[in-house]
Amino acid sequence: MLYRPFESQLNVQLAKHDLYRAQWSVLHYLATNGSATLVELAHYQRVEKPTVTRTVTRLEELNYLEHIPGKDRREKRVRLSPLGESLYKEVRLTVDQFEQEILKGISEKDQLAAIQIMKEIRSNLISKETVK
Amino acid sequence: MLYRPFESQLNVQLAKHDLYRAQWSVLHYLATNGSATLVELAHYQRVEKPTVTRTVTRLEELNYLEHIPGKDRREKRVRLSPLGESLYKEVRLTVDQFEQEILKGISEKDQLAAIQIMKEIRSNLISKETVK
DNA sequence: TATTATAGTTACCTTAGATAACAATTACCC
DNA sequence: GGGTAATTGTTATCTAAGGTAACTATAATA
Numbered sequence: 001m002l003y004r005p006f007e008s009q010l011n012v013q014l015a016k017h018d019l020y021r022a023q024w025s026v027l028h029y030l031a032t033n034g035s036a037t038l039v040e041l042a043h044y045q046r047v048e049k050p051t052v053t054r055t056v057t058r059l060e061e062l063n064y065l066e067h068i069p070g071k072d073r074r075e076k077r078v079r080l081s082p083l084g085e086s087l088y089k090e091v092r093l094t095v096d097q098f099e100q101e102i103l104k105g106i107s108e109k110d111q112l113a114a115i116q117i118m119k120e121i122r123s124n125l126i127s128k129e130t131v132k
Numbered sequence: 133m134l135y136r137p138f139e140s141q142l143n144v145q146l147a148k149h150d151l152y153r154a155q156w157s158v159l160h161y162l163a164t165n166g167s168a169t170l171v172e173l174a175h176y177q178r179v180e181k182p183t184v185t186r187t188v189t190r191l192e193e194l195n196y197l198e199h200i201p202g203k204d205r206r207e208k209r210v211r212l213s214p215l216g217e218s219l220y221k222e223v224r225l226t227v228d229q230f231e232q233e234i235l236k237g238i239s240e241k242d243q244l245a246a247i248q249i250m251k252e253i254r255s256n257l258i259s260k261e262t263v264k
Numbered sequence: 265t266a267t268t269a270t271a272g273t274t275a276c277c278t279t280a281g282a283t284a285a286c287a288a289t290t291a292c293c294c
Numbered sequence: 295g296g297g298t299a300a301t302t303g304t305t306a307t308c309t310a311a312g313g314t315a316a317c318t319a320t321a322a323t324a
Contacts, residue, residue, distance in 0.1 A: 007139070008178040009257055011312080020279055020312095038303065046140045051281055053304060058279085074289045074302040102256045106249060114249045117242055124234045125141055143281080152281095152310055171271060183312055185273060190310085206271045206320045269322070279312075284305105291300070 006102070013098045017091050022047075022055045024091065027064065027080065031088045035068055035079040046125075059084070138234070145230045149223050154179075154187045156223065159196065159212065163220045167200055167211040178257075191216070 007021060014024050022045065029036060029044050036044075042052045056078060059065045064084035070077040080088060103111055139153060146156050154177065161168060161176050168176075174184045188210060191197045196216035202209040212220060235243055 006253065006257055008312085015313090022280060039301080047280085048282060049303065050283085050305080054280075057304095070302095072290070072302075076303070102253045104256055106252050110245065110249055113242065114246050117238060117246045120238050121138065121234045124236055125138055140281080147282090154311060169271075179311085180313060181272065182274080182314085186311075189273095202271095204271075204321070208272065265324100267322100267324075269320100271320080272318085274317075275315090277313080279310105281310075282308080284307090286305080287303090289300100289302080291298100293298085294296095 009102075010095070010098065013094050014091065016094060017087065019087075019091060022051075023059055024095075026052075026055055026059060027084060027088050027091070030065075030078065030080045031085070031092075035077050037070060037075045037077050039075070141234075142227070142230065145226050146223065148226060149219065151219075151223060154183075155191055156227075158184075158187055158191060159216060159220050159223070162197075162210070162212045163217070163224075167209050169202060169207045169209050171207070 011021055014021060019027075025045055026041055029041060038049060038052045038056060041056070042049050045052065056065065060078075064081055064087060065078045066081040066084075068077050068079055106114075143153055146153060151159075157177055158173055161173060170181060170184045170188060173188070174181050177184065188197065192210075196213055196219060197210045198213040198216075200209050200211055238246075
């Protein structure tokens with residue numbers, strides 16, 4: 001069950017906007033959380049820091065991000081630029097439509113149940129992480 | 133919900149066996165289906181042919197696969213070698229354990245419901261594919 | 265028989281993950 | 295307060311994994 005996600009299908013949708021999954025993941029985090037440091041993004045994506053550095057650098061080159069001052073001089077805090085925000089909204093439509101299509105025929109009740117289970121799995125993952 | 137799978141966590145488990153996700157995916161398909169051509173694997177993974185060529189080549193280098201005659205002289209049909217089979221069983225244990233951990237605290241009933249929904253999503257994806 | 269379709273490969277590009285080693289800054293401890 | 299720890303981020307380097315374009319070889323078909 002778990003080792004066969006449908007990422008490649010999502011990639012097809014994102015490709016329409018010249019976006020990649022890790023990039024989309026960052027945009028999504030910033031759209032829902034306002035701003036983030038690179039370490040914050042690394043935790044979110046469960047990925048090492050250099051990976052985030054690269055993805056963020058690319059998004060900066062595309063002018064989708066802008067800097068805001070952090071509490072440190074070490075940390076680098078970013079948020080969506082106006083261009084990034086408008087892109088996000090646009091891609092959001094595509095992704096929403098994609099999700100609707102693949103959930104077609106599944107009752108609202110079942111959908112909510114599935115989402116709930118995903119949340120529990122995620123919290124299991126996090127507690128597993130913190131133990132380590 | 134959909135754009136945040138837990139692949140990176142699975143990768144950690146696979147890394148214990150020096151395996152990567154795409155490689156594992158091929159091993160899993162062959163373990164459950166006996167044999168396959170490259171086109172068959174490409175459809176299964178929803179990926180282009182050159183991608184499969186590379187993954188299969190790597191698995192061949194590692195002696196996890198062996199050839200069997202196909203109905204054509206074009207097609208290349210592969211299955212697990214004895215080494216591949218024993219590796220699969222070994223990794224299977226790790227993956228099963230991982231799944232148990234992340235499903236901890238979720239009732240059997242809910243788990244089955246989630247798996248059912250995944251199946252429906254997958255069949256939606258396939259019918260979407262065939263339309264195209 | 266000539267054309268078209270299918271299976272696979274090669275070459276090349278990009279994204280995305282990992283480690284190792286490092287600089288800069290901050291936190292902490294005696 | 296000064297020296298050591300820890301934190302944040304970057305650079306360099308490696309591999310996996312995706313894509314497209316162009317190609318060969320074989321099979322199917324018109």
